Amino acid sequence: MPPSRPLPTVHRSVELIPSSDPTSNVRVNQTAAVPPIPRSGTYTLIRILNTSLNPVDYKLASLPQPLPRLLVGASPHTPGLDFVGRVWDTNDSRLKGGDIVWGYVSGSSRDGAAADFLVVKGQGWGGKIPDGWLEMSSRTGRSLAEFGACGVAVYSALQPLLSGDLGFSRTWKAGGSNRASGKGGKVFINGGSGGVGTFAVQLAKHCFGCDAVVASCSGANADLVKSLGADEVIDYRSVNVVDALKQYVAKNGELDLVVDNVGSVDLYWNSHHFLKSGSAGGKFIMVGATISLQTMIDIPKMLLWPTVLGGGKRPVSLFALIAVPPEQHDIVGQWMVEGRLRTVIEDENRFELTDIQKAFRKLQGGRTRGKISIQVNEDGR
Ligand SMILES: NC(=O)c1ccc[n+]([C@@H]2O[C@H](COP(=O)([O-])OP(=O)(O)OC[C@H]3O[C@@H](n4cnc5c(N)ncnc54)[C@H](OP(=O)(O)O)[C@@H]3O)[C@@H](O)[C@H]2O)c1
Incomplete structure (x- = not known):
């Protein structure tokens, strides 16, 4: 089936080079190649709205080589394991273009969500934001960034x-x-x-x-x-x-x-x-x-x-986070809508993609209150 809209070929993507001080070796590549769509199997190309950082983003990168290369498979790689975004193109029967989706990327992935576009394979990464969220968030002022910062945590x-x-x-x-x-x-x-x-x-x-x-x-x-x-x-x-x-x-x-x-x-x-x-x-x-x-x-x-x-x-x-059964994704979404759960994001922990170094420095300080949130794109643009 042909893609519903033109596929992007280049985008902004954060690149992290493993070293003893990952923060000094992280930058935004303005013209990185968009990860290829797999030739077979289920895939979803997502335009990222928000992502987040987790300690594993710098911990993995600060291990001595060849460990980061063995674990992630490439240098540099793109960090960002949590995301919320809009489906750009997909062959996943659960989804259609424009759906808002959230989920997480495995820690050993070369291509994370600190980029304009992310390709996820299969269905184990997550799915649509829960029914009721948009109505509830317009009433309460809660933001989609909460879904972009919660996956791994x-x-x-x-x-x-x-x-x-x-x-x-x-x-x-x-x-x-x-x-x-x-x-x-x-x-x-x-x-x-x-x-x-x-x-x-x-x-x-x-x-x-x-x-x-x-x-x-x-x-x-x-x-x-x-x-x-x-x-x-x-x-x-x-x-x-x-x-x-x-x-x-x-x-x-x-x-x-x-x-x-x-x-x-x-x-x-x-x-x-x-x-x-x-x-x-x-x-x-x-x-x-x-x-x-x-x-x-x-x-x-x-x-x-x-x-x-x-x-x-x-x-x-x-404990090691290896996989997330779909029912855990669903129940977390439901609890977010019910207000039993919220992602704590303080104003001082909100960053733009261009501030990625500042965000990494904050993360590496080890004293973040709640989650770090990174806005990659505004919705509707
Ligand atoms: N095994 C896995 O699969 C897995 C998955 C996710 C995370 N992790 C690990 O779990 C840990 C927590 O992750 P995270 O995302 O929550 O990290 P985080 O957000 O960076 O944690 C920062 C928090 O740690 C608190 N803290 C620091 N030292 C403390 C101490 N001695 N006693 C009590 N609180 C202390 C700080 O509290 P104050 O500012 O109040 O001091 C701060 O709020 C990390 O080591 C991470 O690598 C493991």
């Missing part, structure tokens, strides 16, 4: 909570009744104010129906994290988090789940002080990790050292 918050055995019903139907039906439980989110953490707090409270959501962040972000649903906030810059959790459980009882978005090995070694024990015991799920030699020593130790020989006393797993 929201799924990296959702999937650990799902594997945390909180008893949440997985019989989801888009458009149906999806009230949280978990058995509740007490959760600690280490790092509640960043991209993943702001979603984890909202999901735990408003979608999983947890009895108690405790989260850590700096004091300056405590009000934000409480407004998202945390019952208690631990200011990690002024108190010791392990001590604060010991005090919490002494008053309120032990926790069912710890989700660590920071990568705190010390927190794990102490987790028997605050996570439930026994067959229905608590779990520790590590989402965040720093890239260092020490981490490469610590993580295998955490995972492999048997308890009887002095290893960790609670089950631990390392």
Whole structure:
């Protein structure tokens, strides 16, 4: 079938050259070649409206070669794993030209969404924005940029909570009744104010129906994290988090789940002080990790050292976002429309594509409140 409109051949695309300081090696190529449309299989060519940055964008690029080349397959590559945009051309039976779609690109993709156009293959990347969003957003002033900044972060918050055995019903139907039906439980989110953490707090409270959501962040972000649903906030810059959790459980009882978005090995070694024990015991799920030699020593130790020989006393797993089942895409969209979830985007974290270096610098600082949003194109132009 011929394309419904002329296919672009060149576009603006961010190029990132892996190095020890990726921020100094990122730029916009004004005349990059648009990624080719595959000769076979399902594809969608999307004109990008908004994208976002995630720590993996600089972490991957700062690994020593040949790792970035092996993992991404090309140098330079285009970052930007989350997107919202309009379909330019597609052979996907679910879509037509002009539809607004959102989704995410795999971290190992050479062509990310920090570009005018993106080609996605198959259907696993996402789909249309949910019914009801445009009506709701025109009433509330919420922006499509929220969909352009949530993919990786929201799924990296959702999937650990799902594997945390909180008893949440997985019989989801888009458009149906999806009230949280978990058995509740007490959760600690280490790092509640960043991209993943702001979603984890909202999901735990408003979608999983947890009895108690405790989260850590700096004091300056405590009000934000409480407004998202945390019952208690631990200011990690002024108190010791392990001590604060010991005090919490002494008053309120032990926790069912710890989700660590920071990568705190010390927190794990102490987790028997605050996570439930026994067959229905608590779990520790590590989402965040720093890239260092020490981490490469610590993580295998955490995972492999048997308890009887002095290893960790609670089950631990390392999270990796590999794939997103379509029902997770649908339910997240629905929760966004229902107002149970929102993407936190502060004005200071909104950037134009031409400001990509500033956006990377902000990301690499490691103190972003919510998500970084990058406007690539305005809608309707
Ligand atoms: N495994 C996976 O598949 C996967 C997927 C997504 C993300 N990740 C990883 O998960 C981590 C979080 O990602 P993200 O997108 O949320 O990053 P992010 O948005 O850059 O996180 C920034 C936030 O981290 C908080 N923070 C920094 N140090 C902290 C500490 N010691 N204790 C508590 N909070 C602290 C900061 O809080 P304050 O400003 O309040 O200090 C800031 O709000 C990263 O390591 C990322 O690479 C992994």
